[in-house]
Amino acid sequence: MTPAHDDARTGTPAPADPPAVPVTRADRLRDHAAGWIDELRQGERPLLRRPAPLDVLLVGILGILAVGGLFMDDLGNDARRDPDAFGIVLAILCVLPLLWRSSHSLRVLIAVTIPFLVLAGNHYGAAGASLGQLVAMYSAAVSRPRIPAAFALFFAEGTTMIWLAIGRRNIGFVDVLANLAALFAVWAFARSVGFRRAYTAELEARADRLLHTREADTRAVLAEERGRIARELHDVVAHHVSVMTVQASAAQRTIARNPDRACEAMAAVEQTGRAALVEMRRLVGILRGNDEEVGGTVQLNEGHNAPQPGLDALEVLVQQVREAGVSVELSIEGVPTELPPGVDLAAYRIIQEALTNTLKHAGPAGSRVLLRYRPEEILVRVADDGRGAAASLDSRDSERTGHGLLGMRERVALYGGRLYAGPRAGGGFEVLARIPLAPGDRPAAGAGERPDRGDRTDRTDRPDRLEQNPA
Template sequence: MRNTLGGLRPRLRDRPMITDAVLATLLTAAAVLFAHGSAPAGAPPGPGGPTGTALALITAGCLATALRRLRPFLVLCLVVLLDVALAGLSHSGSLWLATLPLIYTTAAHRGLALSLCALAVTFCGRIVSAMVRGDLGDWTAHLLMAALTVTLWSIGRSLRLRRAYLSELRDRAERMDRAREADTRAARAEERSRIARELHDVVAHHVSVMTVQAAAARRVLASNPDGAREALSAIEETGRAAMAEMRNIVGVLRTGPAVPAERGPQPGLREIASLAEQMREAGLPTCLRFEGGGSAEATPDGVPPLPPGVDLAVYRLVQEALTNSLRHAGEGASAWVTVRHEPGELTVHIEDDGRGPRAARAAAARNEAVQGEAGGAADRGRAAAERIGHGLVGIRERVALYGGILRIGPRPEGGFEVKARFPLKD
């Protein structure tokens, strides 16, 4: 029995016209029985029954309630008119039963203005019917019907407001879900961009160092086996360092929910010394100076602790600039790294005195073509364009992220420089 009722309810919910037709049939039967039990107004005492016209009006009004979900207000107006016509036949009809589900449906499924109009039409129709029948003095019945009508109207309005409130909650939840998904996508895109920048810096630096060391080992392999062995050892150490750093960066992408990520400390200002030493081993003499607190020394002790983001940005800036110097400065070039701390500001200056591997060829071509100063400026511009690659463009984004100012370009006395200023808060 319970399974039968459980399967019947969804079917009735999906087919509301069946429920309305059953309700209309029950209202018709109740109204007809009520009409047979009442005598016509003004008739002598005794049993009396409704005429065929009155029965037709009662049946039409009650069966019309089957359309209450489609046009509740129009059906209500029709029923009120039929009730007035029934009163004109001097019959105390019972169409007021049909107005109850209609007033409830109008209040539950239509706006406030239309539901108030339906309430007013119902009361006006009953007043007119009572006046036509001449039974305005029966205040008890009128008050009972008015109270029942207002109660059903209030229940319908409450259900409509509740549905509107639940719908607003659902819409708000959907909007929050969409906003959360958008934030998640933005965070993923930002993280992918950050990892791409980190990988570029790591790979470009270490591969450049390994390439230079491999070339040096190849040159001295026959004449100086011990030197070649040291270069190969340096290549091995550089490769291991690159693999370890890339594993730390990419490891978070392959970490499952049950495996905690192994997050090593990010490189910063204190690792610049090892970076300079690595450049010296690769063949680029690098001088490192830290200025701050009235002293200049080769250790970062005079520089106060930096925010983690600025600390990493400074390291990547020095790493990318020295990598470019190693790659483009040419033979016999030297580099200088100066980190200066001032009140409210940190300045990082990387410069080299290299002319580039193509400087000699550019000078020869310039002399042969007799291009003068304009040709020299064009050559310098092409050389500077070669030095500014994707890595320094990414560094520009890092510096701008922390409100810094970055200058990249050739030095007036020759060579290349990268200079950044980071604002520091107290």
């Protein structure tokens, strides 16, 4: 509702809009003049700057020429005044402001013009002093934008006309035209030099931007690679060490009353440790950068082949967890198909991490693993009936548990999938992931979204609860 409606409802008259102020032609001219002045001031820097050594040398040379010009016969000047102290001071003032030509080119042009006109108006020999104005105009044309550079040209041309008019009596149209043409030629050359400098500066700036962009891309790639290696390292170490810990604990408890069972448990510890070493060697090879990946198999320097784990090794993974004392029920639905290597690895690692969390946090529990193949995606579900990892999220194990859940979330998000990981309504913990088989098959959803009802495998699952408990 607008303020006017509020006023009508309350009976209070709405305030009248202020009358529009007409914009006059003088206002427009004033705005244009302000814009020109701002552009003329563009690039000016503080006056109190130490002059550049080259400018000091240039002023010294031009000062000698300006003073020497007082003693030279100015061609066409029938009433040339003999040099004196006043003329020498004026000649020096015609070149002294050039010390700041690099930072204040327009101001310097005006500053050298005033004593130059006084010098010419008093009929001193001003040919040498005119070089100061020429250098000032060149500096303005090189370093300033279009409007200030054009101002410098017209200012110098006008000053030259005044000089020729008041300082030289016997002069013809050809002489005037020659002087003006010489000024324009110097100005045009200065503009070309300025354009080339600006073009070179733009190329350097573009190269710097490209370098910064490349460095940022490199840092992003390195961060992504570090994240990938961290996920792999966590999955390998967490799973194998958890299995070894459970099996070693079982061997310690049964060694007195059942030595054979203890020996089997220790043999399983050895086997799991060897598998962990193979995985660790593969990761070390990747970190060193001296490995070669062929057909999904990493060829290590030691001569061992370390195949990337995938769903074809799922039975071995489930058997390891069973040997560690957790009852695991594996169900595969649909027609198993060859998956993209990344999706295959992601699905395997998600199941591995979920079973590892069951070993670490669920206590005596059973776990159910569902792997469902679909034409456009694959669904992974791991649920246990123990106390659940959620109970550890507020405990000392929260940091370790968080790394595993973060790794699962990153793996699923990498392929535009969906993930839920959280407690079940009937007790225990559940991990549910849907991963598209090809990019663009299904848009990525926010974390915590639950697949549709056709994907539900447990009647106790409630979609509203799943949406409120994102991983």
